Amino acid sequence: MAKPPKTAAKPASKPRKKAPAKKRLKPAEQARIAEIFARFEAQESDPRTELDYASPFTLVVAVALSAQATDVSVNKATARLFEVADTPQKMLALGEAGLKPFISSIGLFNMKAKNVIALSRILIEQYGGEVPLERDKLQALPGIGRKTASVVLNELRIEPAIAVDTHVFRVSHRLELSRGKTPDAVEADLMAIVPDPLKTRAHHWLILHGRYTCVARRPRCEDCVVGDLCPSRRLFVRD
Ligand code: SF4
Secondary structure (H helix, E strand, O other): OOOOOOOOOOOOOOOOOOOOOOOOOOHHHHHHHHHHHHHHHHHHOOOOOOOOOOOOOHHHHHHHHHOOOOOHHHHHHHHHHHHHHHOOHHHHHHHHHHHHHHHHHOOOHHHHHHHHHHHHHHHHHHOOOOOOHHHHHHHOOOOOHHHHHHEEEEEEEOOOOOOOHHHHHHHHOOOOOOOOHHHHHHHHHHHHHOHHHHHHHHHHHHHHHHHHOOOOOOEEEHOOHHHOOOOOOHHOOOO
16 A cells, blocks of 8 residues: 655644733833833933953843842952953863852852853853853853843843842832832743843843832932832832
């Protein structure tokens, strides 16, 4: 019996990236949120990370080092480090023992040194010394989690992402942009409500606002550009 002709294998369909679900907001709430981000934009139209970097590799290293550390402390360390090791090849040549003295003032430096050397080796062996600017490949690198990958991809304007750190979490709650109990839940809320053209910059605006104005202990509500739009202001200021 003649065999049925072979049919060409169906190419595996690329999994579709799920777009964040749009939240149904009342028009007044939509207008409030739009106004909040319009004011942030008026204040700083092109916000950037405060980490110093000169290439995707130095950005990845700086962001990886910044976990549970301040940008100022990371910049202090990388100013000297990147003079001697600003490529995966130079970093690998420096080695874990050579790297540690440069970053010993930063928290978790033993683990971070191990990860930076391991990721440098992978970049050389698998990616020709270049940083793969795709989320799944980035997240597969040692020490690079979802948040770090989001910061890198967002900073390089490759993929809009709103990584939620302690500042973004606090500000989002105070401004009632989210009631999410976890960073992932807050991120999902923000991705659903921040207008698309502003998503890439929203991460920075919220961080900067939390770092300099809506600080943890005594927020500077008197100087806040969105004070009249903030439901939490009354908790801190008596008019
Ligand atoms: S008014 Fe106060 S609590 Fe509200 S966002 Fe501004 S600084 Fe934060």
